[in-house]
Amino acid sequence: MQDQSVGGWLDDLASKSSTPGGGAAAAMNAAVGAALISMVCNLTIGRPKYAEFEAALVASLSKAENLRGKALLLAADDAAAFGRVIAAYQLPKASDEEKQARTMAIQEALVKAADVPLRTAELAAEVIGLARTILPGANVNVVSDVAVAASSARAALDAAVVNVEVNLAGLKDEAHRTAVQRRLEAASASAAAEADTIVAEVREKIAK
């Protein structure tokens, strides 16, 4: 994805091919959010007017760069995980032994397939946290981009939640399902509302 052209990637996303799909789209939304956090930091750091916030912005820039790199890897992980689910469903199911092996392979593949969007949701929540951190000290000329970052990360979060739930729906291991749901709730509980609050605060700043 990283080396593919933007137009080509979007063509693939739009095509009949199931990867890239919603998982990669969520990762892309998260990467866009992280990139905008970096931009705002890059356009603020070193300016005397914002010296008071320098340390927080330098730390946030480093975190945002890291999250952007991870988001791109998640897009690749998603395609791989999806491939494993498809491969598991295509296993032979003639004998009882084969049926059992196939069921186990499907369940294992679904566990991994749910893990990727779960990590995407957690990453998106971190991007929203960075938007909150940088908002007070962001260069006023690009404060609108803090809102764009938050809303893009919110889209990643919303999408990731749906993508986790799709994979959990086929999972028989109740204990694992509950554990994933708990982590998902912990990541997403307040983050979507926080993103909306950030957008509202930016709009207030602009209107002043």
Next chain:
Amino acid sequence: MQDQSVGGWLDDLASKSSTPGGGAAAAMNAAVGAALISMVCNLTIGRPKYAEFEAALVASLSKAENLRGKALLLAADDAAAFGRVIAAYQLPKASDEEKQARTMAIQEALVKAADVPLRTAELAAEVIGLARTILPGANVNVVSDVAVAASSARAALDAAVVNVEVNLAGLKDEAHRTAVQRRLEAASASAAAEADTIVAEVREKIAK
């Protein structure tokens, strides 16, 4: 943007350079949403199980393809419009005549700069409308992608609203400002809530 690598475009987005910025990010989110609408249509059209919805999906696919192309053009328009604003601010302001010409150029540039995100908001609302249209007849295997499309378009809409407001803030022409605000409200009033409803409906379908 279309021919640039995804990684390179994200690097540019993250950089000190002010374009691509939040306007291009919003357009990208809208393009991702439109691409996923296309994917769901492509994976549904022609399947006997969904024959009842065939006509609606064929029409939606054509609209989604069109919107994706337009979204990519909006990203380019945004950079051009931003360039015009910067150029206007850099005009000489030594004499009263120069000052007047500069002010007029700035105001003209801001009108154009507000128009790009306004069209992005309208486009994002159309993508959300397509998500609503295809939801009842979408292939159940990719119904989660309808939610991802809606949330990505919602991010584009939220971002575009902020981007319009940033440009309107510097605009002196009250009548034009009001006209743009009305168009923006018409586009965004129900669309964000509609996107959230679509995500909730998809989650219900998955949980069944």
